[in-house]
Amino acid sequence: MHKADILIIGAGAVGTALAREFSKFKVKVIVCDKNDDVGGDASKSCSGLTSTSATMPVGTLECKIRTISHTMVDVLCRDLDIPIIHCGSIAPVLTDDQMEQVPKLIDRAWQNGVWDYEFMPREEILEMEPTLNPEIKGGIYSPRDSQINQFLMVVAEAENAAENGVEFLLDCAVTGIDTKDGRIQRVITTKGEIEAKWVINAAGLYCDDIAKMVDECDFSVHPRKGEFFVLGHDTPVKVKHIISSVPTPKTRGVLVIPTTDDNLLVGPTADDVEDKNDKKTTREGLEEVRTKALEMVPGLRFEDTITQFVGARPARVPEGYNILVSEKAKGYVGISGIRSTGLTASMALAKYVIHEMKAAGLELERKVGWIRTRRGIVKFSDKSDAEKDALIASDPRYGKIVCRCEQITEAEIVQAIHRPVGARTLDAVKRRVRAGMGRCQSGFCGPQVIGIIARELGISEYEVRKRGVAAYMLDH
Ligand SMILES: Cc1cc2nc3c(=O)[nH]c(=O)nc-3n(C[C@H](O)[C@H](O)[C@H](O)COP(=O)(O)OP(=O)(O)OC[C@H]3O[C@@H](n4cnc5c(N)ncnc54)[C@H](O)[C@@H]3O)c2cc1C
Incomplete structure (x- = not known):
């Protein structure tokens, strides 16, 4: 059985922002996600804008959190080496x-x-x-509207959280939550049970399913x-x-x-x-x-x-951001209604949720030596000829272009696999280094990437997935 002070369900923008924020403190944190990778569902398939609150309904919690969060984006990008363009x-x-x-x-x-x-x-x-x-x-x-690389934002926060001690359990779907005497006891998942003092539901589109497990669902999500x-x-x-x-x-x-x-x-x-x-x-x-x-x-x-x-x-009915620190099931925190603005809002939302949990009794002691920064994978195609020569001299795998469309090298793919919370599927490699993101959409590099994943993870090529539980690339 896994044990944690805090279990976060969902490794999208919201879950990973929370994980990073909690990683500053002396608490054992686990993040579990039903997917094979961090990145979430909505988070990886959104427009990637970090926008001001110009168009938001006035006076809502969503507007307040998003406004504050928007001011935090640039520091996050600087600290975690996340690409962003300030295009307006x-x-x-x-x-x-x-x-x-x-x-x-x-x-x-x-x-x-x-x-x-x-x-x-x-x-x-x-x-x-x-x-x-x-x-x-x-x-x-x-x-002040910008476009951020939404894949790398979530990956970077997860990597940084992992470096600071957060554990990620992927391919791990929550199927039930046990409560006793009005308090959370343990969470049942497809990878066994997790005992946790606090359980945060950051499950996006599925947050209503999780909320029903503790009988705290007075809303729906579609x-x-x-x-x-x-x-x-x-x-x-x-x-x-x-x-x-x-x-x-x-x-x-x-x-x-x-x-x-x-x-x-x-x-x-x-x-x-x-x-x-x-x-x-x-x-x-x-x-x-x-x-x-x-x-x-x-x-x-x-x-x-x-x-x-x-x-x-994940549109909520009734609409709007909702943060519930449960009285009925002590230890349960529900986050719902994080619909069209959650990428921008996630940083301040994490702070807000922790603030609410502290008000409900959570005690946190700051760690010494928290690692604030993370560097991204060096992008070979962005470099000058002299820099490329130096990279190849440092690692000959930079000399082998695997994805021709995006000019991605074997060295970049290998790094994507071996980083904290590394890539284990074709899509996870694609989101981290863009192999397969170009015109041929992995028609050319797909077979090579399968071979690299299998070799680096020590598994058979037949076990390599595109994504998800059973989306194997080769016929068994
Ligand atoms: C088309 C579109 C455009 C958007 N444009 C923008 C934009 O430009 N700017 C912006 O700020 N926001 C935008 N958004 C909104 C933003 O994407 C979301 O608000 C944000 O990504 C929500 O993050 P999340 O972590 O709550 O959810 P998600 O990213 O969906 O993550 C939830 C995670 O929970 C996991 N999960 C669910 N159920 C379980 C379970 N039972 N067990 C374990 N894990 C589970 C899922 O696998 C998933 O990984 C857009 C959204 C969409 C869809």
Whole structure:
């Protein structure tokens, strides 16, 4: 049986931010996740924006936490070597109806403390972003919106937490929670039982299932599905800013996003569905994205699409962030409603949750020697010829390009496997070093990556998975 002071269920943005925050203290922390890797469900399939609270409903807990968290992002990126681009965003105003919304939007942003959210005239906006539809009537510029590498953000927080003593149990689904005399006793998982004094439910889309295990579920969660296109590096029409539709109460709308890896991400939709496993893109959804994106950036070349995907926002009914430190099941902490803003909000959310737990009696003593920083894997393709020569001299595996599309070397893949909370599947390697993220989507490098994973982990190639419990790459 595993034992912990604190068990965190879920290794997405929220769970790993909590893990890192707790790793500052003298407590034994375990994070378990049903997936084979850290990265979460929503967290790895979102737009990757760290945005101000300009468009948030005023006065909500979500708005407060997100506003504070947004100020923490840059330090996190600096300390953990997480790629981020400070590109700002523009919402082009295309219709008279949208123009009528502008004063209300600016007023709301003002109330949320986002005083640099400004309307700008057509000429200036077109000068800043010449790819926009020349018919625009102007645009709202938000200079502090950024795009972060969402995969590396979660991986970096997990690696840093692990270096500071947090244990990660992956492929480990929680199936039940035992309580006795109104207190949490132990958690039952597919990898055995875990005894914990505190259990934090950071299970995203599935947080209602976990909440039901302790009879603390007075809400429901359904997926709000978002469909995306990813366009390759070589697409000729690129944007310098995040281009966003004029927001509605439900969503920020379709976006055209320059990414830290120089792709274009176009999407998402926002459709409420029932099935939590619905990860299928649809003709209608993608057509909606295409139409709305082309209205804003008419030159986009969807022929350069290299892949499409779906992310599911964990939408809560009733809506809104909810943090419950249970009275009924002492030791249980429920986090729910972390829907469209959780990547940005995760750092402050972690602090908020710990603050609430302390108020309920949790005692924490700070460690001496907490490791604040982490360095990422050196990216061979970014280096000058002289630097590449030096890298090859230090490790000949830098001399072998495995992923031709993204120019990823064997040395990078091997490091991805052997880091703390290392990659064990093809998708986990892909998220860490981009092998398989390019135009051929691992058609060429897939077999080689399978061989490297098998060799490095000392397993048969037949045991190497793409992702998930039974998605083996080779036929048994
Ligand atoms: C399309 C889309 C666009 C978005 N855009 C943005 C954006 O631009 N900026 C932003 O800040 N936010 C954005 N978000 C929201 C953001 O992605 C989420 O709020 C955030 O990722 C939630 O993180 P999480 O850790 O709570 O959930 P998740 O990332 O879903 O992690 C939950 C984890 O819990 C695990 N789990 C579930 N059940 C169990 C169980 N029984 N046992 C063990 N583990 C379990 C899951 O496997 C998963 O790994 C977007 C979301 C989507 C879907």
